[in-house]
Amino acid sequence: MxxxxxxxxxxxxxxxxxxxxxxxxxxxxxxxxxxxxxxxxxxxxxxxxxxxxxxxxxxxxxxxxxxxxxxxxxxxxxxxxxxxxxxxxxxxxxxxxxxxxxxxxxxxxxxxxxxxxxxxPPVNFRDLRDLSRYRRKLLGHTTSEKNRIHKVLQDANIKLSTFVSDLFGVSGRALLESILDGEVLKVDEVKAIVKTSLKKKV
Structure with a gap:
């Protein structure tokens, strides 16, 4: 050689x-x-x-x-x-x-x-790729947990998705927190919690 x-x-x-x-x-x-x-x-x-x-x-x-x-x-x-x-x-x-x-x-x-x-790739690209992979992994975990919460609610016959299009938006989260606090939600209470654009569904 x-x-x-x-x-x-x-x-x-x-x-x-x-x-x-x-x-x-x-x-x-x-x-x-x-x-x-x-x-x-x-x-x-x-x-x-x-x-x-x-x-x-x-x-x-x-x-x-x-x-x-x-x-x-x-x-x-x-x-x-x-x-x-x-x-x-x-x-x-x-x-x-x-x-x-x-x-x-x-x-x-x-x-x-x-x-x-x-x-x-250069180090900045390698770091970005690692962060992107980690983000995809976190999003996957988040989606799995959201699906699990939907299933728990359905099994308990709690039909929040009937009134809230995004269960994990501001209104949906407020309703979930009320349920977790042990509150029994009535129509007036739901109207008070959800945002204006969603009250028509209640």
Missing amino acids: DAILERCAGLDLHQETVVACVLHGSLDRRPKKETRTFGTTTKELLQLQDWLLEFQCTDIAMESTGVYWKPIWNILEDDFKLTLGNAQRIKNVPGRKTDVSDAFWIAKLLRAGLIESSFV
Whole structure:
């Protein structure tokens, strides 16, 4: 493999450890190899960052293994050019010896420019995507709870939806709160609670 990077590193990611292998040296000679294992807490990942900076690494590669790569990417992306490689494609590159560690193999492929990087959006887009997913999840939970409340009312033969189009609007919530307070609602009381546009239905 012809080298194109003088100082690079490969990371082998696991749930509790990160194995880092640095290759550094002239392009026309066999590179020096440095290997070290780190934990995955923020403190330990910052130690990994410092260790990579000590060797003046310019490029770092890792496999897109589950979600393990995300916190490491977040910490390293400001200081290095990062490559997120497809795990299956990395394994299928010919020439690997059986006794070669994953981290060394990733570093070796990166040094030769043989890892195609997957697209990783900028941090602001990643944050927005996470927030959007969380919002969809909350909306799903909200819809489920609303449906459950409708069912409870129907089972109790409380026909609030007959008078209120949106049970969870201002008027609907006021009626629900009155029921939860133990009040027995009469027509005049309902008229006093609901908004003007809804009183015609009562």
